[in-house]
Amino acid sequence: MPSRIRLEDRECPLSTTVQHVGEWWTLLILHDAFDGYTRFDQFQRNLDISTSMLTARLKTLVADDLLERRLYQDKPPRYEYVLTERGRSLRPVIVALAAWGNRHLTPQERSMILVDAASGEEVEPVLVDARTGRNLDDSEAFVFAAGPAASTAMRSRYTELQSQRPDRAGGQ
Incomplete structure (x- = not known):
């Protein structure tokens, strides 16, 4: 995929970050990975994404060191996609984007909220x-x-x- 970064922005951390995670499907795949999905068929089923698009996005996420491709079955060979440390460090970004979206909805319109795992209470990041x-x-x-x-x-x-x-x- 050709770079969409403007020449004058090549040193800007926002521009270089958007180059890695600014594509629609990338953020959704990462969100699913944070929810525990690791396998191709899980991502495909949950996101209703085409095989070719998912293959391309996963390949890019692996190349960008956000996901690691691991063999989990030999015959036939099957792979899972696991968040790397670099990928896990994007969690606050995903949380912040979801929180921003929820701030513009009434509580009744929110389809997903962030909660404290122990208490179940909604939190506001x-x-x-x-x-x-x-x-x-x-x-x-x-x-x-x-x-x-x-x-x-x-x-x-x-x-x-x-x-x-x-x-x-x-x-x-």
Whole structure:
């Protein structure tokens, strides 16, 4: 599959992440994998996806080290697809996407909710800063900035954006 990343975005972590998980079926397959599905026929039955599309998506997920293909039967050879550590690290992203979707529905319209496994109580996931515990939903309090590996173009982008912010104009 050809890269959909724009040349100027090749260092942007959002662009490179979308290249791996931004395809419709990819997120649904990963969601099923988090629910415990591992076998081709399980994914196909649950998602009602064509054999060729599922084969292509699984091949990409394995190549991207999000799933591992493991032989579980010799004759005939049968494989399962198990989340790798890299794949498991996407769980908070899937949870956040589902939570975002549910926030735009009434409780009666929600077909899937996140619950505490022990109590069965519904939980509301939020993204917080690990150091301070502050909620990251505040787009005024938390902004993107150029990181240590940023190119000159990326640094320029964020220097310009910082100067345009009313509370940051003229430097800090």
